[in-house]
Amino acid sequence: MKLRNILTATATVTLLLSGVAQAGTTLDAIKKNGFIKCGVSDGLPGFSYADAKGNYNGIDVDVCRAVAAAVFGDSTKVKFTPLTAKERLTALQSGEIDVLSRNTTWTSSRDSAQGLNFTGVTYYDGQGFLVNKKLGVKSAKQLDGATVCVQAGTTTELNLSDYFRANKLKLTPISYDKSDESAKSLEAGRCDVLTSDQSQLYAQRIKLAKPDDYMVLPEVISKEPLGPVVRHGDDDWFDIVKWTLFVMVNAEELGINSKNVEDMKKSTNPDVKRLLGVEGDKGKDFGLANDWMAVVIKQVGNYGEIFDRNVGKGSELKIERGLNALWNQGGLQYAPPVR
Amino acid sequence: MVEPLLTPVKPPFWNNPQVRAITFQVIALVATVAFGLYLFENTQDNLRRLGIASGFGFLSSPSGFDIIQSLIPYSAASSYGQVFWVALLNTLLVASLGVVLATLLGFIIGIARLSKNWLIAKLALAYIETFRNIPLLLQIFFWYFAVLRAAPAPRQSLSLGDTVFLNIRGLYLPAPEFQAGFGWVLAALGVAAGLVVFLVRWSRRRQAATGQQFPIFLASLALLLGLPLLTFTLAGAPLHWQIPELQGFNFRGGWVVIPEMASLLLALTLYTAAFIAEIVRAGIQAVSHGQTEASFSLGFNTGLTLRLIILPQALRVIVPPLTNQYLNLTKNSSLAAAIGYPDLVSAFAGTVLNQTGQAIECIAITMAVYLTISLLISLLMNLYNRRVALVER
Numbered sequence: 001m002k003l004r005n006i007l008t009a010t011a012t013v014t015l016l017l018s019g020v021a022q023a024g025t026t027l028d029a030i031k032k033n034g035f036i037k038c039g040v041s042d043g044l045p046g047f048s049y050a051d052a053k054g055n056y057n058g059i060d061v062d063v064c065r066a067v068a069a070a071v072f073g074d075s076t077k078v079k080f081t082p083l084t085a086k087e088r089l090t091a092l093q094s095g096e097i098d099v100l101s102r103n104t105t106w107t108s109s110r111d112s113a114q115g116l117n118f119t120g121v122t123y124y125d126g127q128g129f130l131v132n133k134k135l136g137v138k139s140a141k142q143l144d145g146a147t148v149c150v151q152a153g154t155t156t157e158l159n160l161s162d163y164f165r166a167n168k169l170k171l172t173p174i175s176y177d178k179s180d181e182s183a184k185s186l187e188a189g190r191c192d193v194l195t196s197d198q199s200q201l202y203a204q205r206i207k208l209a210k211p212d213d214y215m216v217l218p219e220v221i222s223k224e225p226l227g228p229v230v231r232h233g234d235d236d237w238f239d240i241v242k243w244t245l246f247v248m249v250n251a252e253e254l255g256i257n258s259k260n261v262e263d264m265k266k267s268t269n270p271d272v273k274r275l276l277g278v279e280g281d282k283g284k285d286f287g288l289a290n291d292w293m294a295v296v297i298k299q300v301g302n303y304g305e306i307f308d309r310n311v312g313k314g315s316e317l318k319i320e321r322g323l324n325a326l327w328n329q330g331g332l333q334y335a336p337p338v339r
Numbered sequence: 340m341v342e343p344l345l346t347p348v349k350p351p352f353w354n355n356p357q358v359r360a361i362t363f364q365v366i367a368l369v370a371t372v373a374f375g376l377y378l379f380e381n382t383q384d385n386l387r388r389l390g391i392a393s394g395f396g397f398l399s400s401p402s403g404f405d406i407i408q409s410l411i412p413y414s415a416a417s418s419y420g421q422v423f424w425v426a427l428l429n430t431l432l433v434a435s436l437g438v439v440l441a442t443l444l445g446f447i448i449g450i451a452r453l454s455k456n457w458l459i460a461k462l463a464l465a466y467i468e469t470f471r472n473i474p475l476l477l478q479i480f481f482w483y484f485a486v487l488r489a490a491p492a493p494r495q496s497l498s499l500g501d502t503v504f505l506n507i508r509g510l511y512l513p514a515p516e517f518q519a520g521f522g523w524v525l526a527a528l529g530v531a532a533g534l535v536v537f538l539v540r541w542s543r544r545r546q547a548a549t550g551q552q553f554p555i556f557l558a559s560l561a562l563l564l565g566l567p568l569l570t571f572t573l574a575g576a577p578l579h580w581q582i583p584e585l586q587g588f589n590f591r592g593g594w595v596v597i598p599e600m601a602s603l604l605l606a607l608t609l610y611t612a613a614f615i616a617e618i619v620r621a622g623i624q625a626v627s628h629g630q631t632e633a634s635f636s637l638g639f640n641t642g643l644t645l646r647l648i649i650l651p652q653a654l655r656v657i658v659p660p661l662t663n664q665y666l667n668l669t670k671n672s673s674l675a676a677a678i679g680y681p682d683l684v685s686a687f688a689g690t691v692l693n694q695t696g697q698a699i700e701c702i703a704i705t706m707a708v709y710l711t712i713s714l715l716i717s718l719l720m721n722l723y724n725r726r727v728a729l730v731e732r
Binding site for chain 1: 414508599681694
């Protein structure tokens with residue numbers, strides 16, 4: 001925790017002193033460094049999770065890799081910084097990281113007063129409750145007087161208070177810095193309920209000793225659009241991160257994936273040709289290599305691939321596409337055209 | 340031959356030590372102010388460029404989140420400013436309880452360390468070496484995650500006469516509810532306290548004049564307990580106890596000591612007491628052994644020797660390093676953030692900072708508060724030190 005305080009303090013001091021260092025654009029600085037500094041979660045299966053060998057995996061991690069592929073043509077040129085919910089925004093504001101890809105909810109105050117820009121939505125989520133089946137609770141409305149574990153400094157913390165207030169329920173919240181501490185406290189019985197974004201609840205559940213003893217309540221009490229964030233004030237960098245995500249969504253829609261990307265370059269579909277940089281110079285407009293979009297798909301995959309691999313049917317979590325299906329398949333994932 | 344007159348040559352002004360001293364101080368001052376201004380301007384620029392809000396206006400906007408422990412009325416509709424007060428009071432609560440408990444325990448262990456009883460002395464030694472050599476954060480984790488997590492679930496609470504309950508959610512105590520007429524009891528307590536002061540002065544004067552002793556301790560105790568108790572009975576017992584009751588998920592009513600607070604307080608107390616014990620031992624050993632021998636030869640017993648001869652002299656050595664320990668304890672209380680106790684660092688410099696994004700303001704306020712608390716403790720302890728210090732005449 002000392003370390004954490006030091007981190008916050010350094011971040012603050014950086015905010016005081018930086019100026020000269022920030023004079024150039026983010027992209028120039030990244031190219032000089034030779035890697036992208038990407039902030040991820042401190043351990044959430046499916047989103048960002050370091051395996052036994054220390055390799056990061058997850059949907060948020062893949063977004064960073066895709067940006068690296070776009071900038072360097074090499075998806076490995078990323079330095080990951082695990083951050084708690086409390087640290088993440090200050091770390092981005094102060095320039096410690098170039099992009100934050102850490103299941104962070106897009107809100108108005110973060111976009112405005114906090115000086116950040118959300119580049120899109122990687123995962124449409126909503127807040128839910130995880131309880132022990134022994135409690136016999138079937139609905140969140142029955143949680144009057146319950147002790148609830150929640151992660152400090154999140155929108156979850158605010159939604160929780162709103163929900164209990166609106167339904168006139170009595171609430172005893174315990175806010176921990178780390179999601180692991182919340183999970184441990186739920187297992188020990190320090191709290192009756194753990195609340196978080198539903199995707200996180202599923203991820204937390206598989207980390208528990210007896211996942212089957214716990215269930216997610218049916219209520220979804222909020223909108224949690226999660227996405228990558230960059231600092232306000234550098235439009236070029238903002239565009240690159242934003243379009244990396246759009247390219248992955250467009251690729252899924254056009255049927256381009258990491259395996260068939262070379263074959264698809266021979267496609268006669270002009271949309272595919274433009275996206276893969278075979279026709280026109282849409283890639284160059286971003287100040288990057290003309291075929292960067294193709295490189296992203298080849299090295300990281302399209303949106304459907306990273307979803308399935310990390311949180312969907314190809315993963316332990318087995319989360320349905322639901323809201324995260326493409327717009328033409330009943331979901332919300334929709335990207336503007338490459339044109 | 341005429342000797343040439345030796346007229347003192349006035350050195351050039353840049354060799355004048357006074358001029359030099361002043362010049363360098365002016366340069367240092369200007370440089371410091373300029374650096375400060377640069378920092379301020381640069382910060383303002385950076386914040387504007389990044390589009391981050393600045394200023395202290397956020398303190399009056401609603402917080403929107405709940406806090407588990409608050410000594411003043413607070414809800415999610417309260418402002419960030421109120422979060423600050425709630426958090427500050429939580430910090431002060433754990434720090435002040437910690438200071439009192441660590442001092443008591445530290446003095447006991449420190450004296451036990453010097454005991455002639457081999458077992459007591461070695462136990463005290465083992466205590467000191469264990470607790471001061473394990474990092475405080477680990478001790479907090481130990482109490483929180485290992486010890487207090489062993490408490491039973493609310494429905495299987497350990498209870499003491501069905502009024503006090505202990506479970507994993509905390510220690511539930513009955514809360515007093517004062518009825519009309521309780522003021523008389525308080526008044527009686529005040530009167531008793533006044534009488535005790537009078538009695539002590541009188542007995543001292545009598546002992547000085549006649550040498551006769553008066554059982555001052557027992558008499559004071561009787562007064563302090565008896566008078567309020569008598570009034571309490573006469574006023575018709577104007578006090579109710581609100582007993583905690585199991586309702587739904589948790590106990591409701593009464594007072595609760597949450598495990599976050601209990602483990603933080605335990606760890607701070609035990610850790611700091613180990614250091615205080617060593618300070619007390621050093622202080623006692625700094626008093627020449629001749630003093631003890633002289634006291635014994637005058638017929639004082641061990642307890643009186645310690646109380647009247649050794650401790651007053653030892654305090655001169657003890658108080659300054661003791662102040663440091665109080666400061667350490669207060670600052671260490673910020674480790675609360677590790678286990679979710681809503682102190683100043685956790686609730687204000689953590690959650691509020693994160694919800695508003697105004698890092699500079701929140702950190703500045705928090706640092707200023709810790710600085711103020713520390714300076715206040717130093718001030719009080721220095722005043723006390725002046726009283727116990729050796730007065731040289």
